[in-house]
Every structure is written in structure tokens, then in C-alpha cells.
Amino acid sequence: MALSGIQIYKMLPQTNCKECGFPTCLAFAMKLAAKQVELDDCPYVTEESKQQLAESAAPPIRLITLKARDHEVAVGNEVVLFRHEKKFFNRPGVLIRVVDTAEEAAITEKVAAASAYSVDYVGLDLRLDGFVIEAASGDPAAFATAVGAVRASSGLPVVLKSDDPAVIEAGLKVLEGEKPLLLGANSGNWEAMADLAKQGETALGVMGGTLEELAELTEKIQATGVEDMVLYPTASAMGASLAMQTQIRRLALKNFRPLGYPTIAFAGDGGNPARESTLAAHAICKYAGFVVVDTFAPELIYPILVLRENIYTDPQKPIQVLPAVYEINDPKPGDPVLVTTNFSITYFSVANEVEGSGLSAWLLVTDAEGMSVLTAWAAGKFDAESIAKAVKEFGIADKLEKHVIVLPGHTAVLSGELEEELPDWEVKVGPREAVDLPGYMKTVLT
Amino acid sequence: MPIEIPVDKWPGTVNTVTLGATAADGGTRSKVVTIGGERSLPFMHFENETPHPPVIALEMTAARPGDWSQVLLDAWGDVVDDPARWAGACEEAGADLILLMFGLNDADGNPVTPDFAVGTVKAVLQATGLPLVVLGPGQAEVDNEILVPVADATKGERLVLGLCEDANYRTIVASAMANGHLVLGRTPMDVNLAKQLNILMTDMGLPLDRIVMDPTTGALGYGIEYGYSVMERLRLAALQGDAMTQLPMLVNPGYEAWRTKESKVGEGVPDTWGDWAARGTHWETLTAVSLIEAGADVVVLRHPDSVTRVREAIDELMTLETA
Ligand code: B12
Numbered sequence: 188m189a190l191s192g193i194q195i196y197k198m199l200p201q202t203n204c205k206e207c208g209f210p211t212c213l214a215f216a217m218k219l220a221a222k223q224v225e226l227d228d229c230p231y232v233t234e235e236s237k238q239q240l241a242e243s244a245a246p247p248i249r250l251i252t253l254k255a256r257d258h259e260v261a262v263g264n265e266v267v268l269f270r271h272e273k274k275f276f277n278r279p280g281v282l283i284r285v286v287d288t289a290e291e292a293a294i295t296e297k298v299a300a301a302s303a304y305s306v307d308y309v310g311l312d313l314r315l316d317g318f319v320i321e322a323a324s325g326d327p328a329a330f331a332t333a334v335g336a337v338r339a340s341s342g343l344p345v346v347l348k349s350d351d352p353a354v355i356e357a358g359l360k361v362l363e364g365e366k367p368l369l370l371g372a373n374s375g376n377w378e379a380m381a382d383l384a385k386q387g388e389t390a391l392g393v394m395g396g397t398l399e400e401l402a403e404l405t406e407k408i409q410a411t412g413v414e415d416m417v418l419y420p421t422a423s424a425m426g427a428s429l430a431m432q433t434q435i436r437r438l439a440l441k442n443f444r445p446l447g448y449p450t451i452a453f454a455g456d457g458g459n460p461a462r463e464s465t466l467a468a469h470a471i472c473k474y475a476g477f478v479v480v481d482t483f484a485p486e487l488i489y490p491i492l493v494l495r496e497n498i499y500t501d502p503q504k505p506i507q508v509l510p511a512v513y514e515i516n517d518p519k520p521g522d523p524v525l526v527t528t529n530f531s532i533t534y535f536s537v538a539n540e541v542e543g544s545g546l547s548a549w550l551l552v553t554d555a556e557g558m559s560v561l562t563a564w565a566a567g568k569f570d571a572e573s574i575a576k577a578v579k580e581f582g583i584a585d586k587l588e589k590h591v592i593v594l595p596g597h598t599a600v601l602s603g604e605l606e607e608e609l610p611d612w613e614v615k616v617g618p619r620e621a622v623d624l625p626g627y628m629k630t631v632l633t
Numbered sequence: 634m635p636i637e638i639p640v641d642k643w644p645g646t647v648n649t650v651t652l653g654a655t656a657a658d659g660g661t662r663s664k665v666v667t668i669g670g671e672r673s674l675p676f677m678h679f680e681n682e683t684p685h686p687p688v689i690a691l692e693m694t695a696a697r698p699g700d701w702s703q704v705l706l707d708a709w710g711d712v713v714d715d716p717a718r719w720a721g722a723c724e725e726a727g728a729d730l731i732l733l734m735f736g737l738n739d740a741d742g743n744p745v746t747p748d749f750a751v752g753t754v755k756a757v758l759q760a761t762g763l764p765l766v767v768l769g770p771g772q773a774e775v776d777n778e779i780l781v782p783v784a785d786a787t788k789g790e791r792l793v794l795g796l797c798e799d800a801n802y803r804t805i806v807a808s809a810m811a812n813g814h815l816v817l818g819r820t821p822m823d824v825n826l827a828k829q830l831n832i833l834m835t836d837m838g839l840p841l842d843r844i845v846m847d848p849t850t851g852a853l854g855y856g857i858e859y860g861y862s863v864m865e866r867l868r869l870a871a872l873q874g875d876a877m878t879q880l881p882m883l884v885n886p887g888y889e890a891w892r893t894k895e896s897k898v899g900e901g902v903p904d905t906w907g908d909w910a911a912r913g914t915h916w917e918t919l920t921a922v923s924l925i926e927a928g929a930d931v932v933v934l935r936h937p938d939s940v941t942r943v944r945e946a947i948d949e950l951m952t953l954e955t956a
């Protein structure tokens with residue numbers, strides 16, 4: 188159970204020596220209770236207190252990291268049920284499943300394409316995190332071959348999936364020096380699986396259809412010395428999985444240790460891309476630590492990666508770009524100035540549009556505290572005054588022969604005031620949506 | 634090892650609201666739709682039963698839509714030129730209800746008139762037995778000019794009329810009250826603004842069980858996270874007992890998702906975006922399913938394939954059974 192600040196204080200030296208960076212031991216204890224500092228920051232805690240405190244200081248959901256040559260993915264460490272309470276910290280790993288009964292060439296092709304996949308979303312480079320290799324063959328040699336095929340075409344982390352320890356062992360041998368996830372342990376095989384996880388120093392996936400089954404297994408496995416585990420609640424229908432995922436998260440946050448691990452969900456069990464899409468959305472919103480998809484198709488993967496990004500952004504901080512003048516396609520003194528706000532989504536919808544069209548422009552990004560055009564306008568953060576201020580601050584006029592400034596169509600009402608603020612400029616009102624900007628620039632601005 | 638499952642005991646309940654009326658209740662609908670009544674967070678069946686599943690509305694427009702994605706126009710074909718046939722197609726596609734949207738112009742490109750509005754609504758009511766939401770173009774004067782005669786001409790149907798916003802709700806609320814209709818209130822993604830509008834509308838004497846609220850959302854990639862969290866917060870407030878947040882929620886992932894570049898544009902986009910039509914539908918489906926997880930009672934969609942997918946998701950979410 189989590190200890191309160193006062194309980195923790197009783198176990199500290201109570202000398203107020205300040206070496207931890209806090210004025211008193213009590214202040215440090217409070218921070219420790221809130222999990223905002225590390226126990227190691229106090230050099231004087233006794234071994235005995237350390238042990239007692241370690242349990243309470245550990246995060247309610249263990250951080251699990253999978254590692255391979257080119258990439259590491261860490262999940263877990265979450266502290267809330269709802270993103271607005273604080274935020275969700277570690278984006279779920281999105282993995283693609285391959286099955287060892289598939290042709291080697293087919294595996295190689297799928298894995299190479301998925302591994303190389305990268306898509307730009309508001310300036311972020313979104314990618315997949317790895318693969319699940321599932322042993323449908325039941326044959327250690329066939330499985331090892333499949334693992335080898337994956338490894339030959341990708342350096343991303345993997346999950347080895349089979350309930351036969353001999354099969355897992357064969358796969359593990361191929362992955363020298365990596366940290367895969369072994370999936371998994373069940374009530375029949377857990378001892379052998381735990382041995383493999385210990386030898387390989389890897390994380391172990393634990394399967395179960397009920398919370399009791401999962402908790403019993405993790406306790407037994409933990410007793411053998413395996414610390415890193417991932418829960419695989421096997422109820423895959425959405426209602427049942429929502430119930431289990433929610434109960435696991437709630438219990439973990441109450442510091443119920445046997446369920447204090449991240450989970451894995453198989454959206455790929457949906458059987459077709461349409462159902463995979465809904466199952467993946469469900470898993471991302473409701474608590475999965477890893478989401479596994481079978482279909483590698485950009486039109487499916489792109490929205491899944493974007494949803495993950497959205498749900499895991501910090502609700503207190505919209506993603507922003509720096510207010511400045513951005514030069515798009517090498518603009519000349521005769522090119523127009525387009526004005527917009529510094530909300531990332533806004534900036535990139537405009538910048539990408541203009542860039543893609545091959546036309547040149549000066550993109551003036553004002554400081555609107557990371558709000559979209561209309562939100563900022565409604566909040567009084569994007570008006571004639573702030574635009575004029577940005578024009579002056581960034582000295583854009585000096586770079587130009589023609590002083591033409593284009594407002595977003597949604598804020599056409601600002602044009603009169605902006606003309607007053609910038610008497611030497613020609614103020615124009617652009618289209619409402621960025622998609623229509625290239626057309627507008629070609630017809631109206633030339 | 635016996636585990637004690639943490640169970641939330643909430644004092645509050647979401648209002649139960651019935652959309653549409655059959656002949657027995659003074660309307661002409663063959664089906665009515667009842668939403669709300671939740672006493673737990675979405676689909677926590679182990680705490681309380683979910684009395685009414687979330688429902689799916691399909692959006693259609695009174696005049697051929699000028700700015701819809703080609704993917705949608707291809708999916709619907711030529712019914713988009715005929716509201717009555719379009720409504721029938723929506724019913725066939727599996728919608729629980731229909732959202733009929735008026736723009737500023739009629740089918741010939743002239744400004745909408747009360748006659749056009751009433752005629753279109755009547756044609757749609759004739760063509761389908763489903764309950765109907767009717768929305769004006771969102772400009773106060775035009776909204777009032779067309780929604781009042783529509784409300785009068787369809788007395789007793791329990792239509793949902795909108796949009797009621799803080800600047801423009803009085804006329805719509807008054808004519809809904811006079812004719813036995815419901816209203817849709819919309820506020821821009823803010824818990825307090827939503828409460829405020831609900832207070833203003835109920836102050837006029839409109840009973841709470843005749844209001845549905847649209848807390849507004851953004852599409853996937855375009856602000857969904859704000860909408861998602863505002864809905865979760867509104868639902869938590871409702872369950873905690875705050876009466877002015879205990880309204881069922883309607884959101885429009887169809888509109889939001891299909892105006893993103895990802896759904897609208899098929900050419901000159903990165904290869905990493907994949908197939909256009911499939912991407913558009915995924916965009917809508919993922920947006921809708923996420924909002925259902927956050928507590929939506931009605932999701933308004935645009936693509937018929939999304940209806941099938943979202944329906945399947947709702948059916949699965951409504952049971953604790955494993956497939
Ligand atoms: C997400 C959102 C929020 C988020 C903020 C997100 C953010 N970081 O900005 C939150 C929840 C915080 C918020 C708050 C508010 N919001 Co708000 N919000 C939205 C929402 C849903 C989406 C906005 C968005 O992200 N759009 C996407 C971006 C990319 O759009 P954009 O910036 O406009 O850019 C597009 C175009 O303008 C164009 N463009 C951009 N730059 C340029 C430049 C040129 C030259 C050209 C030609 C084109 C162009 O290209 C882009 C793509 O097409 C909209 C409603 C909606 N669905 O649109 C309401 C909306 C903008 N909000 C609104 C309001 C009123 C508010 C609040 C005042 C209300 C409140 N809650 O108190 C506050 C204000 C903030 C404050 N006081 O702190 C209203 C504004 C109404 C109006 N017309 O004035 C809207 C329209 C909702 C509504 N229908 O009422 N909001």
C-alpha cells in the first residue's frame with residue numbers, strides 16, 4: 188500500500204540537513220509520497236527504511252522496456268485513470284504480428300515494410316515499435332527460422348508468442364543480447380517460462396482469462412525472481428476487455444502489486460482491418476500497454492499512430508511551434524506573408540499545404556499560446572494588435588518589396604483593424620481552410 | 634486468490650431522453666430511440682447495467698452537399714440529390730436516427746426558405762420511420778426563420794432541433810416547448826460553458842429530459858483529445874450528481890473526421906497515408922469509437938461503412954461475454 192508523507196517522514200533521518208535539495212525531511216517525504224522525487228536523493232536513509240520504502244516508492248504500474256538493435260520501447264509507469272487528471276505518460280507500443288507458418292519471403296516483406304514505415308504528423312515522426320512473432324507451427328525450428336527472418340529485415344524489438352517453452356527457447360536463442368517479451372506464461376508452463384525469462388533477463392508475458400488467474404501467476408513468478416512482467420488478459424471481446432483493463436488499472440493504482448504491470452491487447456484478433464481499427468482505438472483509449480495489429484497497411488496504421496499521439500499528449504500543454512517567420516520554399520522579396528498561430532496542428536496544416544504546392548511564402552507565426560486560429564481569436568490571443576506586433580518584432584517588412592499580408596479566412600473580421608495597425612500593408616483575406624491555400628495563391632495572389 | 638474488484642458507487646444518473654414519437658404518442662415514427670440513463674462510466678456492466686446503448690445517427694443534407702469528400706459522395710451515389718431517397722438509404726445503412734442538416738441555400742442555390750425547410754423535413758419524415766434531428770445552418774437569423782415553421786409543422790414528433798448556442802437558443806427552445814420537440818445545445822469544449830447553456834435553457838422551462846448536449850469535439854489528429862477529455866469530465870460530473878451535466882451527449886465525429894485533409898484529399902498526399910477511401914473511413918471510425926469510450930450517447934456519422942463498424946463495436950461493448 189502507498190504510504191503517506193507523514194508515514195514516510197517517520198522513516199527518514201529527521202535531521203533536516205537539506206542535502207536532498209529540500210528544506211526539511213518532511214518536505215522531501217511529501218514529494219516522495221507524490222512520487223515526484225527518488226528515494227536515492229537522500230544519502231542518509233537506513234537500509235531498513237530503504238527496504239520498507241522501496242515498495243511504496245515503486246510506481247504502481249511497472250515500467251517495462253523492450254530492447255533491440257535499433258529501438259527501445261518502454262510502457263507502463265502510468266499514474267491516472269483519466270488523462271485530464273494528469274496525463275498518460277508512456278505511449279503504448281504498437282506492434283505488428285507475424286505468424287511462423289507464413290512463407291519466409293512473406294514475413295520478410297511485411298516486416299521490412301512495417302519496420303521502415305514512418306509518417307509525419309505535425310512535425311513528429313511516427314513509427315511502429317516492433318513485432319509479435321507467433322508460433323502457430325508448434326515447431327521450435329520453424330519458429331527460430333521465422334524469428335531469424337524478422338531479425339534479418341528489422342532491428343525493432345519483438346514479442347515471442349507461444350505457450351511451449353521449447354519453442355520460445357528456440358526463438359530466444361536467435362535474439363542474443365536483446366530484451367524481447369516472452370509471451371507467455373500460463374498456469375501449466377509458468378515455471379519453465381519463468382526460467383527462460385530469468386536466463387535471458389527478459390520480460391515475461393502472463394496470460395489469464397480472469398484477474399485471479401493473472402494475479403496468482405504473477406505472484407508465483409515474482410517469487411522466482413522475475414520482476415518484469417506484462418499482463419495478457421485473454422478476454423478479447425471489447426466489453427470484457429474493457430472491464431478487465433479497467434479493473435487492472437484501478438487495482439494497480441491502488442497499489443495492488445500482483446496486477447501492477449502494463450498489459451498487451453491483440454487488436455489483430457479482429458480478423459479484418461475494419462475490426463482491427465475499432466479494437467485498436469479501444470485498446471489505446473482504455474489502458475493497453477502494447478497494441479498488436481495484424482494488418483500492415485498505411486491507411487490503418489497512420490490513424491492508429493495519430494490516435495495514440497493524441498490520447499498521450501499532455502492535456503496541459505498543446506503541442507506548439509516557436510513563434511517566428513518561417514520561410515517556405517525559399518521565398519523572395521516579392522512573395523506574400525501568410526499569418527497563422529503557433530498551435531502545431533494549425534502551423535503544420537498551413538505549412539504542409541504551401542510546401543506541397545511548390546509555391547513560396549513567408550509564414551508569420553504569432554504567439555497565440557498554442558491555440559488554433561479560431562480558439563485563439565475567441566480567447567483574444569489572435570487579433571490585429573498581436574499580428575501587427577509580430578510583424579514588427581520579426582522585422583519581416585525589411586525582407587520584402589511587396590507588403591501583402593494574408594489572414595486566415597476564418598478571421599476575416601480582423602481585416603479592417605489590421606489595415607489600421609499596418610497602414611503600409613495590403614491586407615487580404617485568404618480561404619478558410621488551408622487545403623484551399625495553393626489554389627488561392629495561384630489565382631488571387633499572382 | 635480472491636480479488637476485491639473496486640466498484641464505483643455514483644450518486645448521479647444521466648437523464649433518460651426519448652427521441653421521436655410513435656402514433657400512440659402523437660407522432661408518426663415507427664421507431665423511437667431512447668438514450669441516457671447511465672449510472673456508471675461507459676460499459677462498466679459489472680457495476681450497473683447500461684440501460685441504453687449508444688446510438689448511431691447518419692447525417693444527410695437538405696441540398697446536395699457542396700463540400701463533402703468525394704469518398705462520401707461515391708459511397709452514397711445519386712441519393713444525395715433527393716432527401717427522401719437519402720433518408721431511406723440511411724435507414725437501410727443501419728442508422729438508428731437521422732440528422733438532417735440545412736445549409737444557407739436550397740437545392741437550386743437560392744437562400745433557404747421556410748417552405749423549402751418544411752417541405753424537406755416532411756419528405757424525410759415520410760420516407761423514413763426513424764427519429765430525426767434537424768439542424769439549421771448555424772446563423773441565428775436563418776436558423777430561427779426555418780426552425781420555427783419546421784417545429785410548428787411537425788408538432789408532436791419529438792424532433793431534436795438545433796443548434797442552440799449561448800447566443801441563440803431562446804427562439805428554438807420556445808418553439809420546441811410549444812410543439813413537443815427536443816433541442817440540441819452546443820458549447821465549445823468546455824464543462825462550465827456546457828453547464829451554463831443547460832441552465833439558461835432549463836430556466837426557460839424546458840424540462841431536462843428534452844435536452845441533448847453537444848460538447849463539441851475535434852477529429853482524430855485535429856483536437857480529439859480535447860473533446861475526449863471534456864466528455865469524460867462531463868460524464869464524471871454527471872455521475873457525481875451535478876444535474877446540469879446529466880444530459881446525454883451527442884457528438885459529430887462524421888463532420889469532424891470528413892473535413893480533415895486525410896479524408897478529403899486523395900491526390901498529392903504522402904504515400905505513407907495509404908489508400909484514400911479506406912483511410913477516410915478509418916479516420917471516422919477511430920474518432921467515433923474513441924468518443925464512445927469517453928461517454929458519447931449519440932455519434933453522428935457520414936459513411937455507411939462506418940455505421941457497420943461502429944455498430945459492431947457498440948454491440949461488443951454492451952456485453953461482458955467473450956466472443
Ligand atoms: C480544440 C478546440 C479548443 C481547445 C484548444 C485547442 C488549441 N490548442 O487551440 C480548447 C478546448 C482549449 C478550446 C477552448 C476554447 N474554445 Co475552442 N475549439 C476547438 C475546436 C474543436 C477545434 C480547433 C482546432 O484545433 N482546429 C484545427 C486547426 C488546425 O484549425 P485552425 O487553427 O482554424 O486552422 C485551419 C484554418 O483556420 C486554416 N488556416 C490556419 N491558418 C491559416 C492562415 C491562412 C493565411 C489561411 C488562408 C488559412 C489558415 O487552416 C487550418 C486547416 O484548414 C473548435 C471547433 C472546431 N471543430 O473547429 C473550437 C472553437 C474554435 N472554440 C471556440 C471557443 C469559443 C473556445 C473558447 C473561447 C470557449 C471556452 N471553452 O472558453 C475557448 C478559448 C480558449 C481559452 N479561453 O483558453 C469556438 C470559436 C467560436 C468563434 N467562431 O468564435 C469554436 C469554433 C467552437 C464553436 N463552434 O463554438 N477550444
Ligand code: SF4
Binds near residue numbers: 201
Ligand atoms: S537529505 Fe535526507 S536527511 Fe537530509 S533533509 Fe533531505 S531527507 Fe532529510
